[in-house]
Amino acid sequence: MIESPGHASDVLDHLGPETRIIVPLANGEPTAVLDAIEDAVADDHAADGDRFTGLRVHQMHAIHDRPYIGAAFGDRMRHISYFLSHITRPHFRAGNVGLVPAHFSEVYEMMHHRSEDPLVVASASPPDRHGYFSLGVSADYVASFIGRARFFLEVTDAMPRTFGRNQIHSSQIAGWCQTDRPLLDIPPVAADDTDRRIAAFVAERIPDGATIQTGIGGIPNAIMESLRDHQNLGVHTELLSDGVVALIESGVVNGVRKRLNRTKTVGTFALGTKRLHDFLHENTAIELHAVRYVNDPRIIAQEKNFVSINATLSVDFLGQCASETIRGRYYSSSGGQNDFARGAMYSDGGQGFVVLHSTTSDGATKIVPQLSAGDVVTTPKNTVDKVVTEFGVAELRGATVRERTTRLIAIAHPDHRADLTAQANAMHYV
Structure with missing residues (x-):
């Protein structure tokens, strides 16, 4: 039996000081979940609290700009990139984003090496009748964490159900929420x-x-x-x-x-x-x-x-x-x-x-x-x-x-x- 979805803010129960957060690239990013994390860190920062300190978000090719990427919360929450995008490039040049040079084939091993007990937050398709979620447009480095890390999923109907090696069973996740957000369209570049x-x-x-x-x-x-x-x-x-x-x-x-x-x-x-x-x-x-x-x-x-x-x-x-x-x-x-x-x-x-x-x-x-x-x-x-x-x-x-x-x-x-x-x-x- 699949439990009903919770709220995006439920992810906060799985965070603590120094948590390493793994995020899929591009449209695999769970926007509502990261919104909830940023809101909580912002409140903690404003109150000079110590609940959320030293958070590090590891991701390739971000397509959503966020305050934390620009170091809005100081060292409480920082972005570690493995491939700069139009979003992270100016923040890297400003000294607010870390960049890890890496062959894409080796990114999982590098993230795993830098994260003792990571929390993976990812977008997913709705669960099927067997209780399996699909990571949709992503497998990338995140699929290798299945069974090796905690997962919190953000389900959206816009996410296609895909096959291969990117399914995760409801028994393997720490929690999930549901949103109605669309995926960003990336139109093909016209050839000249x-x-x-x-x-x-x-x-x-x-x-x-x-x-x-x-x-x-x-x-x-x-x-x-x-x-x-x-x-x-x-x-x-x-x-x-x-x-x-x-x-x-x-x-x-x-x-x-x-x-x-x-x-x-x-x-x-x-x-x-x-x-x-x-x-x-x-x-x-x-x-x-x-x-x-x-x-x-x-x-x-x-x-x-x-x-x-x-x-x-x-x-x-x-x-x-x-x-x-x-x-x-x-x-x-x-x-x-x-x-x-x-x-x-x-x-x-x-x-x-x-x-x-x-x-x-x-x-x-x-x-x-x-x-x-x-x-x-x-x-x-x-x-x-x-x-x-x-x-x-x-x-x-x-x-x-x-x-x-x-x-x-x-x-x-x-x-x-x-x-x-x-x-x-x-x-x-x-």
Whole structure:
């Protein structure tokens, strides 16, 4: 028998000084529950109390701005991020948010290491007749805490019931509440002509029957549109987006050639619009698994012809890809880029594509002799395979420094090639 839902404020019974709170990323965040926690901390702060002190909230990619993220309550409640978003980025630069650099596949282990007795607060779908809640659009790092941590759930009818490894039984939770909040819609980024030129170079190199991973943004969306004439593709990806829906509905993605989770589309979280959420609801062809499985390079490598597609911000002559910093300032974090690049490298017939526009919005080249001071290498030179701009594909795996430099200059914007060649000569790379 499933007990009736309580109130969001019931979560306060499970908090004490120094509690580590684990929150799923994006729409997995339980907004009413965190509202209740913030309200209580604010009252305690105003009264100079000591009930709520040293709280730490661990989360990747927050999409809701909150007072505590800006350190409104001082050290009583702080945010620890594992991937900066448009919400947390300015607060990190102001010194109010901690950032833990980490491969996405290893985030659960890092959170677990930093939290002796964590409380997981998460959004969920309503319980089914067997007493199981679904974590809906999330499995990410939170699914790995099932059976290993206390859970307090916020149920909303808007959350799709999904399958895979993100179910939790009513006997395994400390409490739950119910709200009528909607999920935030994240519309697809419209692809432009440059995105489509890059997509064409990638799509023509993807064989029928391949298993693919791609992210979110204009270029990934253009690539998925370019795959509509392919056959028997599989999907094993951290992010499920609206672009995947059309490929599944058209029959392009069916997973029949996959070695693992055959016939299933596998992801670890979903981010998109109501169309995506409706498609996911009670769809047994989709499975959400914990990120330490989905992003494990050793798992990815077991798929034949695995294709990894990731965006970067700049690439130097050696092929080092800086995907998380801009001019030495942190913009995001590592995410799963290196996880999938390494997995594709070890896959039989695998390919790893790193995609980017050749220039920034103000015309500066993104193919550079050396990365800017302070830039962080996300995909190292020894792992990078193919770099793609709107001017072509530079194949770097197994290439010499001279070959790498020459091939990268060839896909740089024509306006910058002469200067890049002069700098390559000065560095004795060509």
